[in-house]
Amino acid sequence: MTSVTPRRPVSRLSRERRIADIMAAGREVFREKGYEDAPLSDIAEKANVVEGSIYRYFDNKRDLLVKVIEVWYEGMLADYQEQLSGIRGTRNRLRYMIWRHLKTIHDEPALCNLMFQFLRSGKDYSKTGVFNLNRNYTRQTLDIISEGVRKGELRGDVSLRLVRDMIYGCVEHTTWAYLRGEADFDVEKTADDVVELVLSGLLVRYTGSPTGPDIATRLENAVEKLEAMTEKP
Amino acid sequence: MTSVTPRRPVSRLSRERRIADIMAAGREVFREKGYEDAPLSDIAEKANVVEGSIYRYFDNKRDLLVKVIEVWYEGMLADYQEQLSGIRGTRNRLRYMIWRHLKTIHDEPALCNLMFQFLRSGKDYSKTGVFNLNRNYTRQTLDIISEGVRKGELRGDVSLRLVRDMIYGCVEHTTWAYLRGEADFDVEKTADDVVELVLSGLLVRYTGSPTGPDIATRLENAVEKLEAMTEKP
DNA sequence: AACCTATAATGAACTTCATTCATTATATTT
């Protein structure tokens, strides 16, 4: 007499719903265990699906990861342009972009780690949707710099790409200990510090007379602050 | 009739020699295929050893990687202090440190990738020898900055840690496309650009005539008062 | 030179996963 293991009840859902379920489960498990230590069986279980079923909707494990990160990224970057439109002044706008990056890392360290470790270093990264999202996002930063240059506040003789690399490189380096779970960091203070350092640089400012950055610019910045305050409630 | 597969000749070497062989093979294979796509069987074959033998000398695959990177790192950082002692001036010394980092990445992109991707993001990284090597190495950079501050050339009101993160973050961000095999970069020019940007910052340098009382500061303070008034209660 | 002994080295077995695919079940259409 052979005992037959009872087949699990098969619940048939719409393609969209299944995909959503699997991706939600994937996000959870990946967030909790990382990529390599997250068995597909865990994801399948959490999604109420058998392992093999995942392959109907995703090419492989990595494909699932990529799509999970992609959807997360889209949601995350959905509103930055709207937010930014309410902020005036080069310094404030730049700070917002940096602050946002820091806050994202602070809120979702695990997913950021996955993004840094498994997406961005992949050979196919520049063909990824995440790459393009990021591209547009950092382009915004470059636009802010460009505008600063046009207004005469910022130097025009520096490669924009390098400035972008400096800003985001600095932000990420700063957050590594946090990403490894070793130390916390203050989002607000770090944002302030990074902006200050990027804008002012390391060299001492005045060589002879105590003038500092030119007065017209500083007045304009002050006015922009007032302007920003009265923008929208 | 059962055919017996002939046992391979067993060559007995000294512990040190075997370890060296395995690590050499590991470095080669890891460099060529990365970490995940490098089967232990490849390494074993190249080292003239059976897979199981690797486990006599290394806890596991990751342990092998860590030790391979560690030895490489040691060799790489062996002479920087000597070199640096021959270089004078804050700017030049800083440039040397940055140049070195860039050159390492340019010469060994694959190993750098492994270091960035699999060592530095690991939970145990700060207990690694590589961590300490890096620590001492970047401390050198901080010392250069400190000396610059003492000599009155650099600002003293910026967190040294942040400066370090800015420098190395910028360098690495700049090299990512190269690390993905997408584009080359000019070590010399990049070194120049990074030093320049770190030292001078983005703000335009005021070179006009000296002014009297600091009007701008007073206005800024006034605006900050206004700003504070409207802050959330 | 023959023997001993510590330990280097082997190779097969084990385990864990990702991945495939032939089979089965179910919702929808005819």
Next chain:
DNA sequence: AAATATAATGAATGAAGTTCATTATAGGTT
């Protein structure tokens, strides 16, 4: 109610890391 399309299953496959009982050998001892 039957036909059809396709969602879902679960067992099988295979690759790769890891373990370990067994075997062989270099170097020292008698």
